Amino acid sequence: MANQTKTAAIVGVAESDQIGIVPEKSALMLHMEAARNAIADAGLTKDDIDGFLTAGYAGYDVAEYLGIHPTYTDSTSVGGSSFVIHIAHAVAAINAGYCEVALITHGQAGRSARSPFGRDPNLPAAQYDTPYGIVGPPINYAMAASRYMHQHGEARTRQALGEIAVSTRKWAQLNPKAMMRDPMTFDEYHNSRWIARPFHLLDCCLVTDAGAAVVVTSVERARNLAKKPVYVLGAAEHHDHSAIHQMPDLTRTPATVTGPAALKMAGVTHDDIDLTMIYDSFTYTVLVTLESLGFCGPGEGPDFIANQRTAPGGSWPLNTSGGGLSYTHPGMYGIFLIVEAVRQLRGETGDRQLDDPKLSLVNGTGGLLSSTGTIVLGVD
Amino acid sequence: MANYTLPLPNKQPESDFYWEKAKDHELWLRKCNQCNNAYFYPRNICPSCYSDDVTWIQASGKATLHAFSIVERGPTPAFRESVPYVAALVDLDEGPRMPTNLVNVEIDGAHIKIGMPLEVTFEDVTDEITLPKFKPAS
Numbered sequence: 001m002a003n004q005t006k007t008a009a010i011v012g013v014a015e016s017d018q019i020g021i022v023p024e025k026s027a028l029m030l031h032m033e034a035a036r037n038a039i040a041d042a043g044l045t046k047d048d049i050d051g052f053l054t055a056g057y058a059g060y061d062v063a064e065y066l067g068i069h070p071t072y073t074d075s076t077s078v079g080g081s082s083f084v085i086h087i088a089h090a091v092a093a094i095n096a097g098y099c100e101v102a103l104i105t106h107g108q109a110g111r112s113a114r115s116p117f118g119r120d121p122n123l124p125a126a127q128y129d130t131p132y133g134i135v136g137p138p139i140n141y142a143m144a145a146s147r148y149m150h151q152h153g154e155a156r157t158r159q160a161l162g163e164i165a166v167s168t169r170k171w172a173q174l175n176p177k178a179m180m181r182d183p184m185t186f187d188e189y190h191n192s193r194w195i196a197r198p199f200h201l202l203d204c205c206l207v208t209d210a211g212a213a214v215v216v217t218s219v220e221r222a223r224n225l226a227k228k229p230v231y232v233l234g235a236a237e238h239h240d241h242s243a244i245h246q247m248p249d250l251t252r253t254p255a256t257v258t259g260p261a262a263l264k265m266a267g268v269t270h271d272d273i274d275l276t277m278i279y280d281s282f283t284y285t286v287l288v289t290l291e292s293l294g295f296c297g298p299g300e301g302p303d304f305i306a307n308q309r310t311a312p313g314g315s316w317p318l319n320t321s322g323g324g325l326s327y328t329h330p331g332m333y334g335i336f337l338i339v340e341a342v343r344q345l346r347g348e349t350g351d352r353q354l355d356d357p358k359l360s361l362v363n364g365t366g367g368l369l370s371s372t373g374t375i376v377l378g379v380d
Numbered sequence: 381m382a383n384y385t386l387p388l389p390n391k392q393p394e395s396d397f398y399w400e401k402a403k404d405h406e407l408w409l410r411k412c413n414q415c416n417n418a419y420f421y422p423r424n425i426c427p428s429c430y431s432d433d434v435t436w437i438q439a440s441g442k443a444t445l446h447a448f449s450i451v452e453r454g455p456t457p458a459f460r461e462s463v464p465y466v467a468a469l470v471d472l473d474e475g476p477r478m479p480t481n482l483v484n485v486e487i488d489g490a491h492i493k494i495g496m497p498l499e500v501t502f503e504d505v506t507d508e509i510t511l512p513k514f515k516p517a518s
Binding site: 121127129131134135136139142144146147150194195196197199243244246250 | 386387388389390391392395420421446447448449450451452453454455456459462465467468469477478479480481489494495509511513
């Protein structure tokens with residue numbers, strides 16, 4: 001690999017013991033199972049962990065439950081992009097000497113939690129959005145999609161959203177851990193019930209119970225661990241709004257900044273990427289993010305992904321786990337993108353394994369298209 | 381009005397004036413005297429240039445539809461009975477974009493078009509709270 005600075009490596013990844021519908025486990029228990037599994041995947045022990053990163057809770061709430069007493073902590077919480085951003089923060093901390101082995105965890109009982117997960121009612125959303133029923137991701141993302149359709153054509157956008165839903169389901173059929181493994185036809189997609197127009201049910205991600213964790217360490221330490229190191233070659237983060245009404249352009253996400261920046265840091269181009277993992281909270285999230293990352297121009301996404309190009313056997317693999325749409329999505333899904341990218345780069349994904357991929361681009365999106373983190377991962 | 385069950389705005393010190401004016405069926409915006417930026421939502425410091433030389437202006441109430449969603453499944457139990465309704469982002473003639481509901485319109489794709497001209501209307505939902513909403517321009 002030319003011109004690639006190997007700054008740190010991902011050495012352990014895992015999900016919780018079970019993902020999907022897991023009413024017998026709390027969110028923190030899902031964190032703990034994932035942490036134990038990822039540490040074991042790396043060939044390390046809990047006592048090796050000196051850096052701890054999580055989102056959605058203050059770090060100490062989770063670390064206490066896990067029995068971890070870190071000397072470096074980061075609770076950066078920008079929705080589903082958080083964990084992709086944590087990778088960059090862990091790399092920086094390791095290289096600055098603040099920690100040597102960083103653990104990133106996520107757990108969410110998105111479906112089965114006994115109490116709801118709320119936001120501060122003093123934030124602007126409680127004044128200006130909530131009273132109008134503008135609540136939750138589907139309605140907000142749907143409004144953004146309506147604007148894309150207006151600018152780039154309703155029929156071709158609708159077809160593109162269907163292509164994404166159908167191709168992602170095909171990948172899920174190859175993933176034993178995926179929640180939705182029945183085939184999906186285009187007719188089923190188009191006929192699924194409306195949630196918030198233009199979104200059908202099958203434009204929307206799942207709501208599951210699931211945890212995942214990732215272990216990052218120095219390149220030197222990574223050489224002597226259990227699995228092939230997956231190097232973090234480039235990383236970038238950005239956010240430009242919180243509420244959807246403050247988004248500068250509903251058809252362009254902060255990935256316009258983070259995509260090119262992460263690729264530049266890695267010293268590679270879009271064409272070098274073997275596997276792209278894009279947060280698919282909604283089919284539209286994929287379409288708008290592909291364009292924002294720069295894989296194609298504004299409005300070109302429907303042509304870029306046409307004819308199941310992103311499906312198994314297609315020329316441009318995307319979201320090979322089955323994504324948030326069909327594999328799992330507990331609420332802040334970003335960490336699961338990393339888990340899949342690492343497994344693909346290690347050659348561990350069974351029936352859905354790509355042919356010797358060397359480079360993966362992972363993009364997490366958080367909030368209401370508010371935040372993105374992009375990383376480029378590679379193996380020797 | 382007494383039976384209004386949907387969430388009410390949680391007013392803050394910098395927005396009390398906005399909601400007081402809404403009660404009078406007027407839509408007011410913050411505008412910066414330094415950089416001339418009119419902005420939504422109200423903040424006492426201009427988010428563009430950080431000047432605190434900001435004033436209130438009354439908006440004309442004229443707007444165009446920027447984006448919308450016909451909500452078919454209520455996002456919370458409170459909104460389950462309200463569907464279908466139209467979530468909308470509107471561009472005010474003064475510049476800012478704001479979230480709202482589109483009302484007094486047939487809720488289907490044939491009657492709601494991005495770019496359509498709108499005007500503000502006020503819904504007195506309780507004795508204390510009036511929500512600015514938008515309807516097709518007359």
